[in-house]
Amino acid sequence: MQGRTVDTIEGLREDPLCERISTALVNAGALQCGYCTPGIVSSLTAALRHNPAADVAELEQALHGNLCRCTGYNGLRQAIAELAT
Numbered sequence: 001m002q003g004r005t006v007d008t009i010e011g012l013r014e015d016p017l018c019e020r021i022s023t024a025l026v027n028a029g030a031l032q033c034g035y036c037t038p039g040i041v042s043s044l045t046a047a048l049r050h051n052p053a054a055d056v057a058e059l060e061q062a063l064h065g066n067l068c069r070c071t072g073y074n075g076l077r078q079a080i081a082e083l084a085t
C-alpha cells in the first residue's frame, strides 16, 4: 500500500464524477435501502477515473462482485447506460 491512496465514499462526496454517478443512479431509480450504494459508487468512480470513455460492458464488469438485494439491477443497467460513452 506504500505510495497508494484509499478513497472512501465520504472522501468522494465532493468529487464531480461521484456526483455525476450518484445523479445517474437516482435518475434510474437504482437505489433503495442504500446498503450497496457505497460499493457501487466507488466501483463506478474507479472505473470511470481509469477510463473516462468506458462503455457499458466495462462498467458492468466494474460492478462484478457488488450485490444489490433491492433493485433487481434494471435501474443499475439504466444508470450505466447513461454513464457509458
Ligand code: FES
Binding pocket: 030, 031, 032, 033, 034, 035, 036, 037, 067, 068, 069, 070, 071
Ligand atoms: S439498494 Fe438495497 S442492497 Fe442495493
